[in-house]
Amino acid sequence: MMFRQNSILLISLICIGMILACTPNKEKGEKLKYQEQYRPQFHFSPEANWMNDPNGMVYWDGEYHLFYQYYPDGNVWGPMHWGHAISEDLVYWEHLPIALYPDSLGYIFSGSAVVDHANTSGLGKDGKPPMVAIYTYHDPIGEAAGRDDFQTQGIAYSLDNGRTWEVYQDNPVLANPGIKDFRDPKVIWDEQTQQWIMSLAVLDKIRFYTSPNLLNWTFASDFQPSWAAYGGVWECPDLFPLKTESGEEKWVLLVSINPGGPQGGSATQYFIGDFDGKTFNPTQEDVEWIDWGADNYAGVTWSNIPEEDGRRLFIGWMSNWDYAQVVPTTTWRSAMTLPRALSLYTVKGKVYLKSKPVEELKALRGKEFPILNSTTEIGSKSFEVHIPLSDEKEFEITFSNDSQNEINIYKVRGHLVFNRSKSGNTSFMESFGRVNAVKLPDIQLDMISIYFDQSSIEIFINDGQLAMTNLVFPKRAYTHMDLVGINPAGKIYHLNSIWN
Numbered sequence: 147m148m149f150r151q152n153s154i155l156l157i158s159l160i161c162i163g164m165i166l167a168c169t170p171n172k173e174k175g176e177k178l179k180y181q182e183q184y185r186p187q188f189h190f191s192p193e194a195n196w197m198n199d200p201n202g203m204v205y206w207d208g209e210y211h212l213f214y215q216y217y218p219d220g221n222v223w224g225p226m227h228w229g230h231a232i233s234e235d236l237v238y239w240e241h242l243p244i245a246l247y248p249d250s251l252g253y254i255f256s257g258s259a260v261v262d263h264a265n266t267s268g269l270g271k272d273g274k275p276p277m278v279a280i281y282t283y284h285d286p287i288g289e290a291a292g293r294d295d296f297q298t299q300g301i302a303y304s305l306d307n308g309r310t311w312e313v314y315q316d317n318p319v320l321a322n323p324g325i326k327d328f329r330d331p332k333v334i335w336d337e338q339t340q341q342w343i344m345s346l347a348v349l350d351k352i353r354f355y356t357s358p359n360l361l362n363w364t365f366a367s368d369f370q371p372s373w374a375a376y377g378g379v380w381e382c383p384d385l386f387p388l389k390t391e392s393g394e395e396k397w398v399l400l401v402s403i404n405p406g407g408p409q410g411g412s413a414t415q416y417f418i419g420d421f422d423g424k425t426f427n428p429t430q431e432d433v434e435w436i437d438w439g440a441d442n443y444a445g446v447t448w449s450n451i452p453e454e455d456g457r458r459l460f461i462g463w464m465s466n467w468d469y470a471q472v473v474p475t476t477t478w479r480s481a482m483t484l485p486r487a488l489s490l491y492t493v494k495g496k497v498y499l500k501s502k503p504v505e506e507l508k509a510l511r512g513k514e515f516p517i518l519n520s521t522t523e524i525g526s527k528s529f530e531v532h533i534p535l536s537d538e539k540e541f542e543i544t545f546s547n548d549s550q551n552e553i554n555i556y557k558v559r560g561h562l563v564f565n566r567s568k569s570g571n572t573s574f575m576e577s578f579g580r581v582n583a584v585k586l587p588d589i590q591l592d593m594i595s596i597y598f599d600q601s602s603i604e605i606f607i608n609d610g611q612l613a614m615t616n617l618v619f620p621k622r623a624y625t626h627m628d629l630v631g632i633n634p635a636g637k638i639y640h641l642n643s644i645w646n
């Protein structure tokens with residue numbers, strides 16, 4: 147008996163000891179999450195492994211859903227799944243299990259999601275509208291066999307707020323007519339014509355389809371103006387209405403293109419025009435880019451944002467196919483851009499697209515201090531800087547560290563230039579060190595805002611009239627900021643991590 151009591155005591159002590167020994171390690175392990183070198187602290191990135199395009203963004207029942215191209219078994223591109231995360235505020239994200247897995251029709255490529263409020267698809271149940279994902283099936287077997295019809299469009303639906311998904315039994319809903327690049331469906335409900343509209347990237351054009359029910363699609367028109375950018379294949383379209391400052395409705399068409407971007411590799415062009423439920427007619431003929439940096443690709447906007455909010459919310463993949471698979475990150479590859487609200491602004495009768503980081507990000511602001519001198523010690527790896535501009539002909543802002551890494555942002559001869567040639571590790575791809583430049587539009591420059599997060603820098607002129615997003619891989623954080631040709635003024639905010 148005594149022996150039994152002693153051994154129970156001993157076993158209990160061993161267990162308590164083990165728990166005590168394990169707890170700090172576990173906590174330590176948890177704290178280490180999202181602490182790798184270069185790991186973004188206030189941008190979305192997957193817990194581990196490879197991510198590319200944002201997919202299926204939809205708002206429903208208080209949650210912003212973000213699905214994304216995901217390869218769970220490695221940190222380079224592979225058989226695509228849809229990863230999934232949700233947020234109540236576009237700032238803090240919760241990872242959810244993978245939503246869509248490859249099946250007998252192929253890998254799950256990019257696409258969109260909508261809430262079918264009127265249950266036009268009949269996939270809803272007991273008065274609950276379905277959340278419907280519309281995506282491209284990429285059949286690797288058909289591709290390997292040299293066929294040209296290996297990309298088709300399929301759908302899946304969820305009746306529990308995106309937590310579990312049922313693949314539609316009669317997929318594909320849109321078969322391939324024999325065109326190799328036939329992908330990335332973005333679907334919207336068009337109030338005016340009371341039908342669903344699908345924008346699809348087809349080689350180097352955008353093809354529009356219409357549907358009453360998300361299940362049967364009818365060809366409407368092709369968009370392929372002679373003057374657009376055609377340096378590469380067209381991908382990931384998005385079509386949506388926005389109002390100008392004077393209240394006139396315009397339609398915006400986003401088209402990602404790879405290669406052929408203004409800084410080399412991938413980038414997203416946009417078109418402003420009118421749309422009558424069938425045809426998109428551009429009302430201006432210039433190539434414009436949603437972001438003039440090298441690292442904002444495949445971005446599209448959220449569906450079903452409530453009318454009382456009224457914003458058109460965008461997020462992009464913060465990388466470039468030129469080097470996305472070799473950037474020097476370790477356990478994961480790629481992050482998304484900051485979420486941005488899109489709006490229109492007019493200069494000399496011409497309408498442009500503006501993208502501004504969402505207001506919700508202000509919740510991350512920590513220590514705040516004014517810029518008083520031409521040299522400032524920043525003191526954080528994640529920060530936000532706002533510097534007022536007046537009519538400087540030329541200026542230069544340099545961020546640097548004690549390891550001789552620096553990035554230079556400067557205005558010269560009417561251009562905004564971003565130089566990352568000495569930013570840190572650039573050796574993984576020769577073209578990465580290339581200097582980025584954009585001709586400034588004919589606007590008064592009032593403010594430059596910069597968001598820096600470990601390995602990315604997003605620059606916005608005048609609240610996003612011009613945006614430039616770029617990756618950088620410094621040996622250590624840039625701790626100094628030097629201003630030349632600008633009056634030292636404005637503010638710096640340290641930004642808190644969303645992961646810890």
Ligand code: FRU
Pocket residue numbers: 198199215226255256282329330381382444
């Ligand atoms: C864009 C893209 C899409 C495709 C997906 C595959 O980056 O090439 O066209 O659906 O990535 O992962």
